[in-house]
Amino acid sequence: MLVDLRPTDRLRQGNGAVVQSVLGSILHAVGDESLDLEKLRIVCDWVQYKNSFRDPVELRAIVNGSASERLEIGVDLRRAASGKHDVAVEMARALARRSEPDRLYLEPWSRTSASLIWNFNALYWKSLGLWEEVSGRPYEQALPGGESDARNAAGARDTILRLFAIWDGLAERRALPDQLHVLEIGIGNGNQARVWLDTFVEIDREQGRDYYRRLHYLMGDYSSHLLDIARVQLRAHDEHISALVLDAMRPSSTLGFLKYKTFFVYISNVYDNLPTDEIARIDGHLFQVESRAFLANESAEAIAPTVGATVHELSDLIHRLLRLGPELLADSEPKRFADAHAAVRFWAAVWDALGLEERYVALPPLDEYEFTSGINGEVLRPLMEANGDVRMHVSNGAAASFVDTLPLLHPHGMLECHDIFVTNLEGYASGFRGPGKYEGSVVNWVNGNVLTALGGRRGFDVSFKKFAFRAGSNITTMTAEVRE
Numbered sequence: 222m223l224v225d226l227r228p229t230d231r232l233r234q235g236n237g238a239v240v241q242s243v244l245g246s247i248l249h250a251v252g253d254e255s256l257d258l259e260k261l262r263i264v265c266d267w268v269q270y271k272n273s274f275r276d277p278v279e280l281r282a283i284v285n286g287s288a289s290e291r292l293e294i295g296v297d298l299r300r301a302a303s304g305k306h307d308v309a310v311e312m313a314r315a316l317a318r319r320s321e322p323d324r325l326y327l328e329p330w331s332r333t334s335a336s337l338i339w340n341f342n343a344l345y346w347k348s349l350g351l352w353e354e355v356s357g358r359p360y361e362q363a364l365p366g367g368e369s370d371a372r373n374a375a376g377a378r379d380t381i382l383r384l385f386a387i388w389d390g391l392a393e394r395r396a397l398p399d400q401l402h403v404l405e406i407g408i409g410n411g412n413q414a415r416v417w418l419d420t421f422v423e424i425d426r427e428q429g430r431d432y433y434r435r436l437h438y439l440m441g442d443y444s445s446h447l448l449d450i451a452r453v454q455l456r457a458h459d460e461h462i463s464a465l466v467l468d469a470m471r472p473s474s475t476l477g478f479l480k481y482k483t484f485f486v487y488i489s490n491v492y493d494n495l496p497t498d499e500i501a502r503i504d505g506h507l508f509q510v511e512s513r514a515f516l517a518n519e520s521a522e523a524i525a526p527t528v529g530a531t532v533h534e535l536s537d538l539i540h541r542l543l544r545l546g547p548e549l550l551a552d553s554e555p556k557r558f559a560d561a562h563a564a565v566r567f568w569a570a571v572w573d574a575l576g577l578e579e580r581y582v583a584l585p586p587l588d589e590y591e592f593t594s595g596i597n598g599e600v601l602r603p604l605m606e607a608n609g610d611v612r613m614h615v616s617n618g619a620a621a622s623f624v625d626t627l628p629l630l631h632p633h634g635m636l637e638c639h640d641i642f643v644t645n646l647e648g649y650a651s652g653f654r655g656p657g658k659y660e661g662s663v664v665n666w667v668n669g670n671v672l673t674a675l676g677g678r679r680g681f682d683v684s685f686k687k688f689a690f691r692a693g694s695n696i697t698t699m700t701a702e703v704r705e
C-alpha cells in the first residue's frame with residue numbers, strides 16, 4: 222500500500238494529527254472489505270479551494286486493461302481537518318457506491334479537457350452580467366486577494382518602460398513601424414487595459430516620445446458581454462482600441478493580420494481558465510485522468526423540484542442550459558423559469574453541486590496522444606521521464622493558446638503572462654493544483670514546464686519570476702521573447 226501525502230507545507234503547520242486520524246479511518250473502513258491492500262494507493266491532498274469538484278473522499282479506479290484493477294482513495298485533508306466531515310462515514314459511502322451508485326452522471330467518461338465543466342466555464346463568462354445580478358458579487362471579488370494583479374499600475378509601468386526601450390532601439394535604427402500594435406487576450410472587465418493605457422499615456426508624456434499616437438490596443442475575448450463592458454471602461458482611449466471576439470486557444474485564426482507585428486501580447490489569469498487534461502505516472506506506467514461530471518442523487522433530488530422537473534429530466538435541462546444560456550432557456554421553458562434570473566438560480570445550484578468523478582486509464586504511447594491540435598504528446602516525455610511518479614496538468618488549452626500566439630509577435634516583441642504557474646514539477650507533489658471553482662469559472666494551475674519546452678522548440682526563451690508588485694501574491698510573471 223502506498224500513502225502519498227501531498228500538502229507538505231500544511232503538514233508542518235500543526236495538521237499532522239489529521240493524517241493519523243484519516244489513515245486510521247481508512248484502514249478501519251477497508252478492513253471489512255475485500256480490498257487488496259497491496260493494490261491500494263491513498264493520496265491525501267489539501268484542496269484549498271472553498272469550492273471544488275471533489276468530495277472529501279473519492280475512489281479512483283486505476284484501469285490498465287488487466288483484470289486486477291488497482292484503486293486510489295483520494296482524501297481532502299482540509300475538509301477532514303475541519304471536523305465537519307467524518308472520513309470513516311465518507312469512506313464507507315464511497316465504497317458502497319461501487320455496488321449501489323448514488324450519483325446522476327451528466328456525461329460519459331472523457332479526458333478532462335472535454336468535460337462539460339468547460340461549457341459551464343464559457344457560459345459563466347458569456348452570461349456574466351446575469352450571474353452578477355443574481356449573485357450580487359462582481360467576479361473580481363472572487364479572485365484570490367479580491368483583485369486582479371493585472372490592475373497593478375507598478376507592474377504595468379515596468380512593462381511599458383521595457384517596451385519603450387525596445388521601441389527607442391528600433392527607432393534609432395529607423396526600424397520602428399508607424400503602427401505600434403499591442404494585444405490583450407482575455408480582458409475581463411477591461412480594468413487592466415485601462416490601467417495599462419492610462420499608465421502608457423503618463424509615461425509617454427514624461428518621456429515625450431509620442432508613441433501613444435501610434436498605438437493600437439487590440440482586446441480579444443470570447444465574451445462579447447465583457448468586450449462591451451471593456452469598451453465602455455476605455456472610452457477615454459476610444460481612438461486607440463479595437464475589440465474582437467476570438468477564441469484564446471486560436472488567436473491566429475482571427476488575428477492573422479498581426480503576424481510578426483505585435484510588439485506586446487498580454488494575457489493574465491486566462492491560461493488557468495482554459496481546458497486541461499491531467500496525466501499521471503503510477504509505478505512507472507503512464508495514465509490519463511478521465512472524468513465525468515455528476516450530481517449526487519441527494520443534490521439532484523433537491524434541485525429537480527425547484528424547476529418542476531423530475532430527476533430524469535434534469536440532465537437534459539442542464540445540457541440545454543449549456544447550449545442556450547439562461548435567457549433562451551427561460552424563454553423556451555416559461556413554466557419552469559419565470560425569467561432569466563430563475564434560470565441563473567438553477568444554473569448556480571447545479572454548479573454548486575457539480576462534482577467530477579475520476580479514474581486513471583492507460584495512456585496510449587505519447588506520440589499518439591493528441592496534446593493539442595497538430596502537436597502530439599512527445600513534448601511531455603522529458604517531463605514524465607525525468608521524475609518519478611507524478612500526477613500533473615498538461616495545460617493543453619494554455620499550450621494551444623501559447624503556440625498560436627507566438628507567430629503574432631514582432632521579432633523584438635514579447636509576450637507577458639500573469640498567472641498561477643507550477644514551474645518545478647515538485648510543485649505537483651507538494652500541493653493541489655486544481656481544478657477549483659471560482660464563482661462560476663474553473664481554475665487550474667498552469668504547467669510552466671510545458672510552455673518552456675514548446676517555446677524553446679520555436680526559438681523563444683521563456684522565463685518565470687514571482688510577480689514583484691504585490692506582497693503575498695501567488696502570481697508568477699511569465700515572459701516569452703525570441704531567443705537572441
Ligand SMILES: C[S@@+](CC[C@H](N)C(=O)[O-])C[C@H]1O[C@@H](n2cnc3c(N)ncnc32)[C@H](O)[C@@H]1O
Pocket residue numbers: 346347369370371406407408409410413441442443444447467468469470488489490491494495
Ligand atoms: C479570470 S478572467 C481574467 C480577466 C483579466 N485578464 C484579469 O486578469 O483580471 C478570464 C478571461 O478570459 C476570457 N476567456 C476564458 N476562456 C477564453 C477563451 N477560450 N477564449 C477567449 N477568452 C477566454 C474570459 O471571458 C475572461 O475575460
